[in-house]
Amino acid sequence: MSFKKTLTATAALSFLLSSCSTYKPFNEPKLPLTAKLATPSVRAPSSSESEENLNTAFEMMMNSQEPEKEFLDYLSGLKSIFLRAESYLADFDSELDDAVAANSSVSFETSKSYKKLITMYTLSHRLKDKISYHYLRLTDMAYDKSLPSDKRKLAKSILSKFKKKLDSKDPIEKISFDELKLEIAQELRERKGLSTKSLSPAELPANNFKNDQEKLSTLRQYRKMMRAIGKVEADSGDELSQTVESITEKMQFVDATGREPQSELTFFPSTTSSGNVMGLVFPKGVWALTYDDGPNPTHTAAIVKNLDDLGIKATFFWLAQNVIRYQSTVDLVGEKGHARANHSWSHAQLPKLDATGLQKEIVQSTSIEQKSYGQPVQFFRCPYGAGNSVPRIRKMIADLKMIHVFWNVDTLDWQDKDPDSIVARSKKQMQAAGHGVVLFHDIHPQSVIASKKLVEWSKSFKGTPGEIRWVTLPEIVDEMNGAKK
Numbered sequence: 001m002s003f004k005k006t007l008t009a010t011a012a013l014s015f016l017l018s019s020c021s022t023y024k025p026f027n028e029p030k031l032p033l034t035a036k037l038a039t040p041s042v043r044a045p046s047s048s049e050s051e052e053n054l055n056t057a058f059e060m061m062m063n064s065q066e067p068e069k070e071f072l073d074y075l076s077g078l079k080s081i082f083l084r085a086e087s088y089l090a091d092f093d094s095e096l097d098d099a100v101a102a103n104s105s106v107s108f109e110t111s112k113s114y115k116k117l118i119t120m121y122t123l124s125h126r127l128k129d130k131i132s133y134h135y136l137r138l139t140d141m142a143y144d145k146s147l148p149s150d151k152r153k154l155a156k157s158i159l160s161k162f163k164k165k166l167d168s169k170d171p172i173e174k175i176s177f178d179e180l181k182l183e184i185a186q187e188l189r190e191r192k193g194l195s196t197k198s199l200s201p202a203e204l205p206a207n208n209f210k211n212d213q214e215k216l217s218t219l220r221q222y223r224k225m226m227r228a229i230g231k232v233e234a235d236s237g238d239e240l241s242q243t244v245e246s247i248t249e250k251m252q253f254v255d256a257t258g259r260e261p262q263s264e265l266t267f268f269p270s271t272t273s274s275g276n277v278m279g280l281v282f283p284k285g286v287w288a289l290t291y292d293d294g295p296n297p298t299h300t301a302a303i304v305k306n307l308d309d310l311g312i313k314a315t316f317f318w319l320a321q322n323v324i325r326y327q328s329t330v331d332l333v334g335e336k337g338h339a340r341a342n343h344s345w346s347h348a349q350l351p352k353l354d355a356t357g358l359q360k361e362i363v364q365s366t367s368i369e370q371k372s373y374g375q376p377v378q379f380f381r382c383p384y385g386a387g388n389s390v391p392r393i394r395k396m397i398a399d400l401k402m403i404h405v406f407w408n409v410d411t412l413d414w415q416d417k418d419p420d421s422i423v424a425r426s427k428k429q430m431q432a433a434g435h436g437v438v439l440f441h442d443i444h445p446q447s448v449i450a451s452k453k454l455v456e457w458s459k460s461f462k463g464t465p466g467e468i469r470w471v472t473l474p475e476i477v478d479e480m481n482g483a484k485k
């Protein structure tokens with residue numbers, strides 16, 4: 001395993017990061033090669049980036065000197081982000097161990113390693129979305145008989161080199177690319193269902209692992225090495241490290257500047273940290289189990305089955321773009337008595353959006369979900385927690401009469417693929433905090449297993465002073481607001 005990939009990775013990242021921070025529409029670029037390409041009729045549906053931005057990025061890549069190299073560099077960038085996040089995860093876990101040893105807990109507001117992880121989550125999300133979109137566009141080009149043959153040939157050549165790298169046999173690359181491949185495969189299958197276009201086997205990426213068990217044992221075997229590489233790269237002060245440092249520096253979860261006028265209620269739609277739900281004022285032993293980013297037809301359904309067996313109800317914060325696609329999963333979760341809430345339209349970084357963008361991510365998503373759930377949406381959680389301390393975002397949420405929700409236990413299950421270490425991390429945080437809101441994601445296989453194990457563990461305290469009671473957010477809000485009235 002070598003570190004020599006760092007340079008190419010940095011090139012890809014500089015592209016990602018620059019488009020990340022500027023984010024403004026480009027002036028009409030000159031596009032000799034792809035100017036006549038039609039914009040695809042079906043966009044990558046899970047994307048958190050606007051179609052316009054993705055389209056511009058794609059055309060810029062196709063018009064660059066070396067489109068193949070640029071596209072392959074995205075993969076080096078993704079691997080770099082994955083390894084870096086692994087090293088920050090190790091930092092966070094050791095910070096947590098130190099806190100537990102000192103009888104205290106880690107504060108997300110002041111923890112650098114935690115904020116770095118949130119930054120990595122953002123970068124990884126955006127890069128995966130961008131790659132999926134480009135992959136689908138190239139697939140369209142490669143098989144579109146209405147295009148001149150040299151264009152089809154170019155697209156095929158880029159795609160086949162990219163697929164070769166994506167289907168790497170290197171165990172670390174297999175782990176780093178696994179989620180991206182699943183995402184691309186899902187998008188491709190859904191598109192096939194949506195259009196009559198036939199899907200060539202050459203388009204679909206291969207599965208990296210035979211099953212979850214094989215993936216887990218590979219992860220366990222290489223995890224130390226991945227974290228070591230991530231740490232060396234983090235300490236190298238490369239462009240990614242600098243960007244992570246500067247984003248982390250500015251990151252703020254809690255607005256400590258203002259206080260809402262005193263309310264009779266404990267929880268209410270608010271624009272500051274008074275009124276919102278963080279779990280910090282829940283009675284001792286009371287916990288809300290929450291899942292973000294779904295619904296997902298496979299994993300959400302499996303979670304609901306587990307919770308049903310365990311006799312527990314949870315709260316789901318979903319994306320409107322998934323709610324539209326999976327109405328039967330939405331219904332199933334409602335029928336089983338779990339609470340459903342809003343987590344935006346497409347998992348965008350809200351503070352980066354203008355008024356139109358916010359309108360879609362907050363207002364339109366709420367109205368879509370209200371129709372889908374068949375009842376008013378009472379709660380909103382900002383993607384990446386970004387926007388918690390931004391008054392214009394909080395006001396928009398409050399104007400829709402939604403209570404803003406954060407968390408005080410983060411399982412970090414989006415990065416950690418090992419259910420056992422997810423459970424260990426969650427238990428430590430829960431024991432240190434004593435009450436609150438646990439954050440999982442209902443879109444990963446490891447989260448299905450880990451959340452089941454965590455609830456099973458919680459049941460071992462039954463009848464003792466450490467007894468744990470799981471509640472949904474509407475339940476605890478009614479209970480505590482009612483008690484205060």
Ligand SMILES: [Zn+2]
Pocket residue numbers: 292293343347383384
């Ligand atoms: Zn999320």
